[in-house]
Amino acid sequence: MSNAFYYAKTPRGNTRTVSITSGKGGVGKTTTVANLAYCLGALGKKTLILDxxxxxxxxxxxxGLRAQHSIHDVLNGKMNLEEVIVPVxxxxxxxxxxSGVYGLHNLSFAQKQVLLDQVGQLDEEYDFMLIxxxxxxxxxxxxxxxxxxxIxxxxxxxxxxxTDAYAIIKVLNQKHQETRFSILCNQVKDEQEAMRVYQRLSDVADQFLCVSLDYRGYIPADLNLRQATRSQQLVSMRNSDSPSSQKYLQLAEKLSLPSDLVELKGSIQFFWEQLSGVA
Ligand SMILES: Nc1ncnc2c1ncn2[C@@H]1O[C@H](COP(=O)(O)OP(=O)(O)OP(=O)(O)O)[C@@H](O)[C@H]1O
Ligand SMILES: [Mg+2]
Structure with missing residues (x-):
């Protein structure tokens, strides 16, 4: 059995990996990743973010900080993965x-193995990785x-x-055989508007695709969030009582519940193996 086969089929570790995506730009992905990570951390969950x-x-x-190094330095062989990881x-x-993340495909098999060895150690350390x-x-x-x-x-x-959310669901289904997606409605007025948005997406998906969309909740449009972002702060940190902060915390609590998705795919190591093409 080749190593590649072994890696592809053997999920290990306990880290839950969650990507945050939208198709369209500027809908709040980075804001969600940062606030959700902060809330998971506050709940005692060790969380790693991959930018x-x-x-x-x-x-x-x-x-509110500027990283000095990136995964680039790991791929160049200048640093170990754990040296570029910054506590936030x-x-x-x-x-x-x-851009360094996408250099993974161009590494030699030996280089990928070195990286994956380092990633393997992370599996023990983190409850979540948000991408x-x-x-x-x-x-x-x-x-x-x-x-x-x-996803x-x-x-x-x-x-x-x-339209763009539908497009990314469609292409992930057709090119990568993904069938399950979680939906988070952002910048909505209230739960009713969130349900309407979810229902519209879900109706089109049901009509044309064979996928299931799980409603994960919503984050309201929140002026406090905008103000916090402008001053390079997280709303969850600066104003934990604000409507969006409360919802980020609820989402973190929901994510912390056991999920069957964990069993379907592997963990942090599986993630990196897929990404680097070792699998
Ligand atoms: N719930 C919300 N309420 C108010 N403003 C929000 C909310 N979510 C995001 N925003 C604002 O929307 C803008 C875009 O957010 P963000 O940068 O997180 O989006 P993005 O999807 O990561 O963008 P890109 O696609 O360019 O990476 C920011 O100014 C942010 O403060
Ligand atoms: Mg972004």
């Missing part, structure tokens, strides 16, 4: 990624999503957001 946005790696900025809030660490993705539906975005256990699709009431 997978090729163009605008900016998760670090959300936490209690129980939360970040792998500054940016921020770039806008759009190019191959890089698709790979990141297809490698994660749970959380963000959608807002804007018609173009619905």
């Amino acid at each position: 997978g946005d090729l163009g605008m790696a900016n998760v670090d900025i959300m936490f 809030s209690p129980n939360v660490d970040l792998i500054p990624g940016g 921020d993705t770039a806008p759009g539906i190019d191959d890089n975005v698709l790979y990141l999503n297809a490698a994660a256990q749970e 959380l699709v963000l959608v807002t009431p804007e018609p173009s957001s619905l």
